[in-house]
Amino acid sequence: MxxxxxxxxxxxxxxxxxxxxxxxxxxxxxxxxxxxxxxxxxxxxxxxxxxxxxxxxxxxxxxxxxxxxxxxxxxxxxxxxxxxxxxxxxxxxxxxxxxxxxxxxxxxxxxxxxxxxxxxxxxxxxxxxxxxxxxxxxxxxxxxxxxxxxxxxxxxxxxxxxxxxxxxxxxxxxxxxxxxxxxxxxxxxxxxxxxxxxxxxxxRPKPSAYAAAVRDHGATLLFGVPTIWSRIAADPEAAAALRPARLLVSGSAPLPVSVFEQLRELTGQAPVERYGMSETMITLSVRADGERRPGWVGVPVAGVETRLASTDEEDEGELLPHDGETIGELQLRGPGLFDGYLGRPEATAATWTPDRWFRTGDAAVIDEGGYHRIVGRRSVDLIKTGGYRVGAGEIETALLEHEGIREAAVVGEPDNDLGQRIVAHVVLAGDPVDPEEVIAFVADRLSAHKRPREVRVVDALPRNAMGKVQKARLS
The missing domain is CATH 3.40.50.12780 (ANL, N-terminal domain)
Incomplete structure (x- = not known):
């Protein structure tokens, strides 16, 4: 091999x-x-x-x-x-x-x-x-x-x-x-x-370095995480220099819709988004000749199959419809999966369903055409509030449309009445914002039950080396 x-x-x-x-x-x-x-x-x-x-x-x-x-x-x-x-x-x-x-x-x-x-x-x-x-x-x-x-x-x-x-x-x-x-x-x-x-x-992934790779070395295929693409979108000169490239690929964390649209305008093409894990390689991607929708990570790559399963106690494992709305755990199978966790047979066994589908632990929706949207980690991004199942990513996208907010992370916290209440942690773009106005802003764009019940302003969101927000560190 x-x-x-x-x-x-x-x-x-x-x-x-x-x-x-x-x-x-x-x-x-x-x-x-x-x-x-x-x-x-x-x-x-x-x-x-x-x-x-x-x-x-x-x-x-x-x-x-x-x-x-x-x-x-x-x-x-x-x-x-x-x-x-x-x-x-x-x-x-x-x-x-x-x-x-x-x-x-x-x-x-x-x-x-x-x-x-x-x-x-x-x-x-x-x-x-x-x-x-x-x-x-x-x-x-x-x-x-x-x-x-x-x-x-x-x-x-x-x-x-x-x-x-x-x-x-x-x-x-x-x-x-x-x-x-x-x-x-x-x-x-x-x-x-x-x-x-x-x-x-x-x-160092500076916008000028990406521009130089295209200008001086003829780069046609560019990889980046959302943090990199956000910085490039904020540098119109560097972004314009990427126009000769064939494909801009974003992954490892969700790409904000605003950055997606800025890149489309500045570079002349929308970025391609994809999804994967260390355990699975990249399993989903928008194809080079496929439709590029902000927030959607495309279809299974060759050899990969996917499905959605319920995680509710009363019907756990029940397969869910691919209707573009229903949220379930993304499960998959294919040739690119890992051989297990080193020295941890119990942890390895827990990642597989009885019929040998890999449990990603991610919440997702799949539409009728097979396009996937990742809601987030089931453990922290799928919030059950007032009897509703809400994806944190949808609320984060709405928050980022607010001109006063530069970054956002949404979590569910225990609540005696709601089960979980929705809490938004935001990094401001400049001047202070009124938390109640932000809550109303989200409620105007989404269903009322999806609005944050609390908005907390922070200086920065905790992230790992790949730019993913570490929500377990938010409190």
Missing amino acids: TLLRALAEGALDDPDAIRVGDTAMSGPELLGAAAVVADQIRERSDDNPVAVLAEPTAQTVVGMVGGLLAGVPVVPVPPDTGPGERGHVIADSGATLWIGDRPHDVALPSRKIDLNRRSGDVAREAPNDGPALVLYTSGTTGAPKGVLLSRRAMAAGLDGLADAWDWTAQDTLAHGLPLFHVHGLVLGVFGALRIGSPLVHVG
């Missing part, structure tokens, strides 16, 4: 084919440097995972590819992880070697990466198809869990996206995403090395 097919076949032979920050290399140069890392990994007496410091550098890309060549699981470690979480990841994964610059608190033996060294061996991916990556989740419900992804699953997910986005070797991919998640690492690096499209990692 070859994941990095184009790289293995000698594609990407231009000296500037793979650019990460200020460092550029060809595919054969990357393969040769990664083979040195693979040799160092094979020198050990065990086949345990290796931890790679996942900074946005060429060394990180070489280290990740080296792990795939060696055939051992690779554990990407975020560079901003504190000692406590880093220690948990190392201990939980069973990693016995550290690749890259080693933090002072890490006791593992380490190997540095020299971009100028080459191995004399012919570099090929190891033939086994055991877990290739161990990606650690954000840990919103406890200590982070290790998600086991095989090369076969990653390849299936990437091939589905290549079909959906018409992604070919004629594209040049550019982004500034972290290299320790599915979005930035699997799609943003392994995708390019599988499909054969040149890669430009811009380093």
Whole structure:
């Protein structure tokens, strides 16, 4: 099973084919440097995972590819992880070697990466198809869990996206995403090395850097999270520079409707939204030739099936209609799913229904045409108030239409009368706002039972590295 097919076949032979920050290399140069890392990994007496410091550098890309060549699981470690979480990841994964610059608190033996060294061996991916990556989740419900992804699953997910986005070797991919998640690492690096499209990692994801990727390197396919796209939309000159690009892809968190519309106006095209998880790869996407609706994440990619199921105690598991209105838990199956959580069989078993559909834990609606809209996490974004089921995302969208509000996050809090009351946390765009006026503003746009009962002004919303709001930290 070859994941990095184009790289293995000698594609990407231009000296500037793979650019990460200020460092550029060809595919054969990357393969040769990664083979040195693979040799160092094979020198050990065990086949345990290796931890790679996942900074946005060429060394990180070489280290990740080296792990795939060696055939051992690779554990990407975020560079901003504190000692406590880093220690948990190392201990939980069973990693016995550290690749890259080693933090002072890490006791593992380490190997540095020299971009100028080459191995004399012919570099090929190891033939086994055991877990290739161990990606650690954000840990919103406890200590982070290790998600086991095989090369076969990653390849299936990437091939589905290549079909959906018409992604070919004629594209040049550019982004500034972290290299320790599915979005930035699997799609943003392994995708390019599988499909054969040149890669430009811009380093810090500034609007000017995205504009330069299009202007100076001919980028046609751009990946970003909503925070990045929001900053680009606020920089009309940088946004206008993206007009020659073929596809703007947004994911990892909901894209505000206002940003969607600004991008459409400034770049000449609406962005493509998609949905996925560490456990599933990307399972839903708007197709390159499909309708682009703000707030909707499209249809299943090739090989993926979806359904909605009730989570109410009295009819749990009952399948729900695809009518564009009914909210249920999104469940799916397909070839890109994970192999389980490392060392946690009970947690793994809990993610599957008795008939072997994966329970995403996300609340969604599906319309008659198969388009999906993600309401949010079932645990925090599906609010049951006064007998109604309300999606937090719909209220957040209405709040962001208020000219005085720049960011919004809605949660349900316990209420003796309503069961849960709707509470909005907002970051202001400038001058103070009247909370009662904001409540009335939402009530005018949505049903009265969907209005916030309380509006709390905050300086900032807590977010993780991918820009997702961490609602468990709101109180």
